[in-house]
Amino acid sequence: MKRSKPAPNNFGMLHDLKMKKEAKQIRVQEKYEIQGFISSGTYGRVYKAKAKEPKINEHGMEIECVYAIKKFKPDKEGDTHSYTGISQSAVREISLCKELCHENTIRLEEVLLEDKSIYMVFDYAEHDFLQIIHHHSQSERKPIPEFTIKSFLWQLLNGVAYLHANWVMHRDLKPANILVTADGVVKIGDLGLARLFHHPLVPLFNGDKVVVTIWYRAPELLLGSKHYTTTIDIWAVGCIFAELLALKPIFKGEEAKMDSKKNVPFQRSQLTKIFEVLGTPTKERWPTIDHQPEYNNLNSFRPYSNTLREYYDRLPSAKSEAGYNLLTAMLEYDPIKRISALDALSHPFFEEEPEPSFGSFEGQEFKYPRRTVKPEDNDIKGGIPAISSGASQAGVKVSANKKEDGRNSKRIKVEQ
């Protein structure tokens, strides 16, 4: 059958959708009062905001709703700034946060699209592990109370167990991403790297060549493993547990940077830091270690012995033998032998006094400082189209609460 001349098809189709959207759209500025700037990263910026309409609770009382609004910067295409839609990391974070519902994961209130920007509105959390660790190491100069550490760790594992039970790998657990409410409830945040892992269509390696901030990166990743499992999150939790005890990262290596051809470099420094504490991994400790792509590189290391025991005993707040056992179970070289989040939750450490609680700060006589919120730097403007080109975002990499050790710049992500 002969068909007639093709019909031109740039009708006002988008116009209709635009009208529909505009008719019901609530602009960010109409609904939220932006109180200031919290932080920024490769994805964009985070602001603290208050709902203009307070919510009413079941007793008819007004409750003030405070949120952290994450504004993604638009995905740019090379130099042309031609717009290519929502970034994959935003798709991941939005899709997962829409599904997740757990006491120990951050709650997503809503997503707003305005002009070319995406706004994710999260519940606000006053603290995070990094800020609390810093408060103790810099201002307080005292270890974090045992009860608080145990409550933090238990809740973190509780959230991780939920994620893993739902086939979600976080892939970027680190103190800065573990939020804590003013009441001491732990909320796992930043799922920008997280993904579902059942039946992945391509090896995980193909999606993101590098995952997890270097200090928290599991040995199998450092040795080039292309298929990895949820155990990489547990390694990170182990590192975070040690950091809560020591108030400094347990394995503070230097990241070897990617070369111009984007080859993933061998992370000698980071592995050295791990070996210095845990000893050189052997075939006895990790039977399949010789299958790791970077295995041959291990010959060039001098032998180290396991000094985790000494490391632990030196820590002022680490007194529990069960705590040491749990730490070793999480920092197990062999991913197969590494403890699961679920098993960790029922570890004897959590049955010992003091038992963990959702109120991590109960009985504490001091208060942690509130999150720094800078009043300036607001690029969410009512009515005026939000940033759509790179020029106005030049300042985005300057982080407001960037710490002196440059942690915030440690996250590197490569997407194909």
Next chain:
Amino acid sequence: MAANFWASTHGQYWMLDEAALRKSRETDLKYLKEIELAKIRGEDVYCFVLNLTSWFLYLVIAALGRRLNVRQVIIATAITYFKRFYTKNSYKNTDPYLVAATCMYLACKMEEFPQHIKSVILEMKNVTADQGGFGYDNQKVAEMEFYLLEELEFNLIVYHPYRTLKTLAIDLGQKSDVIQRAWHIVNDLFRTDICLVYPPYMIAIAAVGFVIMIKEARANHNGIDTRTRKGNGSVGGVGSGSRNEGRGISGIKELKQWFSGLQVDMEKVLEIIRNIKNLYSQWREVNEIKAQDVLRKLREAQNKS
């Protein structure tokens, strides 16, 4: 969520009933009459025309997926997005080709197989070359993506029957042809709106049940249902090469026993099986050329308004 279908956004917000679906088509039914598209009267005819159109658009999306070399799961996700979008919008007011391309673009990102926006556009141009083409650029597809996300209420994780089929395959063993045939039936079912109405695991089970029924019928009558066999030769592979496999009655008995032991609402499963039968009985009536014509007229009418 992911571990429990009923706790997911798919289970909570996107299981629609037939009545809601029918309602979502009202605008288009009215419109088809207005532009006297089918030159015939009667609600059923218009419904049929609409079904035809969505069938054709399935083929467009599947063809786009194949050109992009994506897996069936991604095609299924794109089609589900597409169908969800059209429960809230009409063909009258939106260009289904633009929506289709955008659904594919978003589904690829969601299923961790990202494609460049330009490749999606290029392949869509190829797929639609003889149907009026595809005149949108990056900007338009990206803009459409925003509208699509809102219409989907940002619920992007979609469950598909394939996962259940893989689980059932463990029971039936690697050599079983039942799963493979059910797999093809599940693919075919994306031509219908079944994915909007029934939970994916039930669709999977129904597809398996249908295969077992066909096997049984064949064994009983030493032949097969001729209607199914002649229809376009596709029919989810049900008709092909199964006569000489030497599976006795006992095999079917075992299968039936296993099947009735599945913990699932069998009434619903039978409903889906009826839908599968309908699908295959319509197979010959559905004509691509006819569907293309309908779509072209729709788009021309859009262009005039």
